[in-house]
Amino acid sequence: MTLSIEEVEHIAELAKLALTDEEKARYREQLSAILDYFNRLQAIDTDDIPPTATVLPLHTVLRDDVPHPGISREELLANTEHKENGMFRVEAILDESP
Amino acid sequence: MSDLTDLTIEEAHALLQRGEVSSVELTQAHLERIEAVDGLIRSYLTVTAGQALDQARAADARRAEGEDTPLLGVPLSYKDVLCTRGVQTTCGSRILEGYRPPYTATAIEKLEALGAVMLGKTNMDEFAMGSSTENSAYVVTRNPWDTERVPGGSSGGSAASVAARLAVASLGTDTGGSIRQPASLCGVVGLKPSYGRVSRYGLVAFASSLDQIGPLTRSVTDAALMLNAIAGHDPRDSTSMNVEVPDYTAALRADMQGLRVGVPREYFIEGMQPAVEAAVRAAIDQLAELGAEIREVSLPHTDAALPVYYLVAPAEASANLARFDGVRYGPRVVAGSMWETYRQTRGQGFGPEVKRRIMLGTYALSAGYYDAYYLKAQKVRTLIKQDFEQAFEQVDLIACPVSPTTAFRIGERIDDPLQMYLSDVLTLAVNLAGICGISIPCGFDENDLPIGLQLIGPAFGEEQVLRAAYAYEQSTDWHTRVPAL
Known part of the structure; x- marks a missing residue:
């Protein structure tokens, strides 16, 4: 199978990745080859086989809900220059559609 | 010193x-x-x-x-x-x-x-x-x-x-x-x-x-x-x-x-470097010398491990790496709008292999392909796990x-x-x-x-x-x- 450039662009948009034309062409070729190779899975009979959700014999893991000190606001904001009034500063989100 | x-x-x-x-x-x-x-x-x-x-x-x-x-x-x-x-x-x-x-x-x-x-x-x-x-x-x-x-x-x-x-x-x-x-x-x-x-x-x-x-x-x-x-x-x-x-x-x-x-017969694959096979076979003989009992075993779904892995791991990665958007840590490429900032920050911040795997994982999870790729891979993963469970009975x-x-x-x-x-x-x-x-x-x-x-x-x-x-x-x-x- 060969992915179309439109399909590559659609995947890149779902993943919010800006790609150059050269990258799109390369990923189209490489992903097509990889997916072709992976089609060998279709030959395996999995009719009555449940998918693996976890390899562990665990179900819902809960702990007691006890308040404890977290990481301070200053420390959490220390890794960006884009901040204002103790908050992360981002660009406007309401004046465009995704 | x-x-x-x-x-x-x-x-x-x-x-x-x-x-x-x-x-x-x-x-x-x-x-x-x-x-x-x-x-x-x-x-x-x-x-x-x-x-x-x-x-x-x-x-x-x-x-x-x-x-x-x-x-x-x-x-x-x-x-x-x-x-x-x-x-x-x-x-x-x-x-x-x-x-x-x-x-x-x-x-x-x-x-x-x-x-x-x-x-x-x-x-x-x-x-x-x-x-x-x-x-x-x-x-x-x-x-x-x-x-x-x-x-x-x-x-x-x-x-x-x-x-x-x-x-x-x-x-x-x-x-x-x-x-x-x-x-x-x-x-x-x-x-x-x-x-x-x-x-x-x-x-x-x-x-x-x-x-x-x-x-x-x-x-x-x-x-x-x-x-x-x-x-x-x-x-x-x-x-x-x-x-x-x-x-x-x-x-x-x-x-x-x-x-x-x-010793799983499926793990001595075609194309293996002869010196690797020889050294590993000699090591297995040495395990026998040390008192181990050596038996041949079969892990029949070995061939499927590679495609299963390269569907499951990139799918999980595509979700895990969504957090890297330039907002809270790492360099931000300011590009005029929030969505374009995300696209550019990620497009420039990730290298070729990471982008390739995010693309592969996003594709495997996307509408219309989820069952054929991701779900299929998770089912075959169960078979791979069962292969080992059966082998470890012997x-x-x-x-x-x-x-x-x-x-x-x-x-x-x-x-x-x-x-x-x-x-x-x-x-x-x-x-x-x-x-x-x-x-x-x-x-x-x-x-x-x-x-x-x-x-x-x-x-x-x-x-x-x-x-x-x-x-x-x-x-x-x-x-x-x-x-x-």
Whole structure:
């Protein structure tokens, strides 16, 4: 199978990745080859086989809900220059559609 | 002083205990060797010299107060995917350049509580995606046995630092072979613990159902000592199992009486380098000499492990790596609107292999393809897990090669992703099944490059894996060879 450039662009948009034309062409070729190779899975009979959700014999893991000190606001904001009034500063989100 | 950098944890502990060397001297010797040799090997991304000497002084003070544990004052390196409070943690990626985490990974916190010294953070394939460490956005790490060759990956910096005597031991992570394969290619010991044995808290997630932290060391005893230190339940990781942590060194015995070892016919694949097959077959004969009963076993879905892994792991990665958007950490490419800022920050911040896997994973999870790819892969994963469960009804351990070839040349596979993925074909299934495996040195090829033997055990079967690895190691001298640098 060969992915179309439109399909590559659609995947890149779902993943919010800006790609150059050269990258799109390369990923189209490489992903097509990889997916072709992976089609060998279709030959395996999995009719009555449940998918693996976890390899562990665990179900819902809960702990007691006890308040404890977290990481301070200053420390959490220390890794960006884009901040204002103790908050992360981002660009406007309401004046465009995704 | 150079002999101080040849010591194992066990040997360093003995000298520290007798007061023949201090942690400051031991740490200084490693820092000097890093200064002298790492310009060539490039195993470290960050060297924390000042902090290391502070920790060494603190360790010496604790020892003077009468404290005595095996890791107190021993200098280690940590893969740069493990968070270290206040110390840059990049995951080998531009998108985390300058990131100083506000917390430390549990595994490192445990080592620090025991008084281990951190020398620095080691190079890796970006976000642990790769098999050669060439996918690092920063530097290419070289194999200490032949500097024109790769150290393997993704924990290539950790493996090279241990092989080149630039750290006594290291912590790496293994999602599909990323501890065992570089250990094999660099001639050191690398243990991938069972899923749930070691807390993943503070390990920057690549594929959450597969990732596991483990040690790279120069002896099996050291691997057991490191596992003693890092294993156990952590309330901050709900997938860490609340299973008792034994003293893994107590399991080490110089014989294999009573152990049944399975040899899976599917793991001696076409295209395997003849020297690798010969060395591993000879190692299996040696296990028999040591008293093991050798049986052929079958793992019929071995062929499917590669496609299953390269669907499941990228699918999980595409979700895990959604958090890198330039808002809270890492460089932000301001592009006029929020969505364009996300696209540009991610497009420029991630390297080619990471983007390739995000694309692959996004595709496998996207509407219309989910059932055919992701769900199918998770069903076949169940079959792979069942193969191992059935095999472990007949045997205690499985013995096979780690990598189909010894270290390949830098640049040789970088343009062919599928070829690169095939380097992991013998290690992936262990992660998919959640079980444990170790790589130990078992020979050298015609170019004097190290070969690794893989011993695989069932979930939480680390004691029998370490026992067999120790018995083999004690009866051979492969682990005593040192790369000439």
